[in-house]
Amino acid sequence: MNAKKTKDSSKYTIYTDGAARGNPGESASGFSVFDDNGKEVISISFYNGIKTNNFAEYTAIIKALEWCEANLRSPENADLAFVSDSELVVRQLNGKYKVRSSEMASLNATVKELSKWFRSVEFMNRRRSDKGISNVDKKLNELLDRIAEERNKKH
Numbered sequence: 761m762n763a764k765k766t767k768d769s770s771k772y773t774i775y776t777d778g779a780a781r782g783n784p785g786e787s788a789s790g791f792s793v794f795d796d797n798g799k800e801v802i803s804i805s806f807y808n809g810i811k812t813n814n815f816a817e818y819t820a821i822i823k824a825l826e827w828c829e830a831n832l833r834s835p836e837n838a839d840l841a842f843v844s845d846s847e848l849v850v851r852q853l854n855g856k857y858k859v860r861s862s863e864m865a866s867l868n869a870t871v872k873e874l875s876k877w878f879r880s881v882e883f884m885n886r887r888r889s890d891k892g893i894s895n896v897d898k899k900l901n902e903l904l905d906r907i908a909e910e911r912n913k914k915h
Contacts, residue, residue, distance in 0.1 A: 770879070771796035771839045772832070774824045775892035778808075778816025778846070779900040786907060787811040788900040789820035792892060793828065802827065805899045807907060817846040818867035820896075821853075825874040825881075839880045845893045850885040 773794045780787035790805035804827065808816055821842060829835045844850050851857040852868055859865045875881040888897060 770834075770837055771841070772801070772828065773841045773843060773892070774828070775843050775890075775896050776817070776820035776824055777844065777888075777893055777896040777900055778813055778818070778820050779897065779904060780811060780813040780816050781904060781908075784810050784812045784815075786904055787813070787816040788903045788907075789816045789823060790896045790900050790903075791820050791824035791827070792896050793824065794892070802831075803896070803899065805896070805903045807903060814846070814849060814861075814864055815867065817844060817849045818864065818871065820844075821849070821871050821883075822867065822874065825871065825877070829874070829877045835877050836879060838878045840875075840878050840882070842881065842883045843886050843890065843892055844883065845886060845888040845890070845897075847885045850883045853883045 774791055776791045778787065778789045787808040787810070788805060789808055792803040793801040795801055808819060828838065828840060832838050848857065852859050853871060859868045886893060888894060
């Protein structure tokens with residue numbers, strides 16, 4: 761995941777998504793980072809194993825924050841705008857909903873700690889039909905389809 765440091769652009773929009781087939785079930789997370797000119801910087805999808813959808817949603821945000829810290833030239837001067845279709849996770853991160861599960865509380869705390877690396881981080885909720893979110897969602901489903909196909913070939 762470590763690439764060359766990206767050129768100076770202080771504003772980034774990051775579309776994140778998590779998916780689970782079953783809850784818990786086979787899950788994947790992903791994110792796409794766009795610079796302030798609307799150019800895609802990177803898009804990454806990864807498998808989580810058997811996890812819940814909320815775990816996958818939080819993990820997408822955590823991995824995106826980690827990627828940005830490692831790859832943006834001046835993360836301390838970056839403004840990040842996260843866009844997610846998970847109303848629950850966004851409202852938890854914005855302090856509107858309580859976090860009830862200890863696992864989710866730990867993930868929530870991790871996001872808040874990682875967010876300190878940047879000048880600003882905001883979390884917005886949009887519908888899955890949003891183009892950025894739907895593109896990440898499509899990649900996650902393709903990944904989960906490939907994993908299911910590979911498992912079916914082994915049996």
